[in-house]
Amino acid sequence: MEENVFAPIVGTYDFLNSFLSFSQDRRWRRLAISLLEPKPGMMILDMGMGTGKIALEIARRNQATTVIGIDPCCQMLQRARNGTSEDVHFIMAQAEDIPFPDAVFDGVITGFTLRNVTNLERALSELTRVVKPGGKVVCLEFVPPSAQGVQRLPYRFYLSFILPFIGGLISRQRNAYTYLSESIIKFLTPDEVKQLMEHSGLCNVRVHRFTMGIVAIYMGVSP
Numbered sequence: 001m002e003e004n005v006f007a008p009i010v011g012t013y014d015f016l017n018s019f020l021s022f023s024q025d026r027r028w029r030r031l032a033i034s035l036l037e038p039k040p041g042m043m044i045l046d047m048g049m050g051t052g053k054i055a056l057e058i059a060r061r062n063q064a065t066t067v068i069g070i071d072p073c074c075q076m077l078q079r080a081r082n083g084t085s086e087d088v089h090f091i092m093a094q095a096e097d098i099p100f101p102d103a104v105f106d107g108v109i110t111g112f113t114l115r116n117v118t119n120l121e122r123a124l125s126e127l128t129r130v131v132k133p134g135g136k137v138v139c140l141e142f143v144p145p146s147a148q149g150v151q152r153l154p155y156r157f158y159l160s161f162i163l164p165f166i167g168g169l170i171s172r173q174r175n176a177y178t179y180l181s182e183s184i185i186k187f188l189t190p191d192e193v194k195q196l197m198e199h200s201g202l203c204n205v206r207v208h209r210f211t212m213g214i215v216a217i218y219m220g221v222s223p
């Protein structure tokens with residue numbers, strides 16, 4: 001991840017996510033949560049929690065579920081903390097070095113963070129390490145235009161020109177939204193992500209694609 005790319009956009013982050021995704025971001029997160037199937041009594045990790053949309057939704061809908069969110073950006077964590085009275089715990093940490101022992105979480109979820117970590121293989125092996133046998137790892141992420149069908153060109157145009165322009169205009173941080181576009185364009189295809197998840201030790205890895213295939217939810221199970 002580029003140094004501090006998220007810190008300057010915390011104030012407009014949630015609004016722009018919703019605006020630039022035509023309000024689909026909430027639905028995508030809910031789909032990921034429903035695949036995770038959190039239940040009361042479970043301990044869930046949200047890796048790269050950002051402003052806490054996933055962690056807070058899980059805590060709100062599942063009383064007595066313990067949700068722990070990690071993120072290296074203290075401004076994001078502060079924003080998440082301000083947005084909740086729910087039972088969510090916030091820890092400043094990176095996916096590549098999760099400060100928990102092996103097999104403590106019943107489930108792990110991450111939204112739009114895989115393409116931002118510095119070392120994806122290491123991050124996936126950490127997610128696999130901290131989940132209990134039989135627990136799920138669910139990853140929500142954008143799919144690059146190279147893995148698209150007929151809508152590849154309009155999607156690429158949207159990412160290359162419209163998204164950085166509108167994001168830059170509203171946040172006044174054009175670099176952050178240029179980074180966002182480039183990180184999606186350069187990200188791995190669903191087959192490559194699936195292979196890395198399998199390589200990290202997860203079994204039965206499935207890929208679900210939504211909204212004309214621009215978003216994927218990956219789900220694997222710890223053996």
Ligand SMILES: C[S@@+](CC[C@H](N)C(=O)[O-])C[C@H]1O[C@@H](n2cnc3c(N)ncnc32)[C@H](O)[C@@H]1O
Nearest residue numbers: 001048049050073076094095111112113116117
């Ligand atoms: C696009 S935001 C996604 C936030 C949130 N999960 C959501 O659904 O909106 C990516 C987040 O990943 C965090 N991040 C960047 N590098 C990370 C790393 N190495 N480990 C964990 N989180 C990281 C950023 O600070 C940022 O909050």
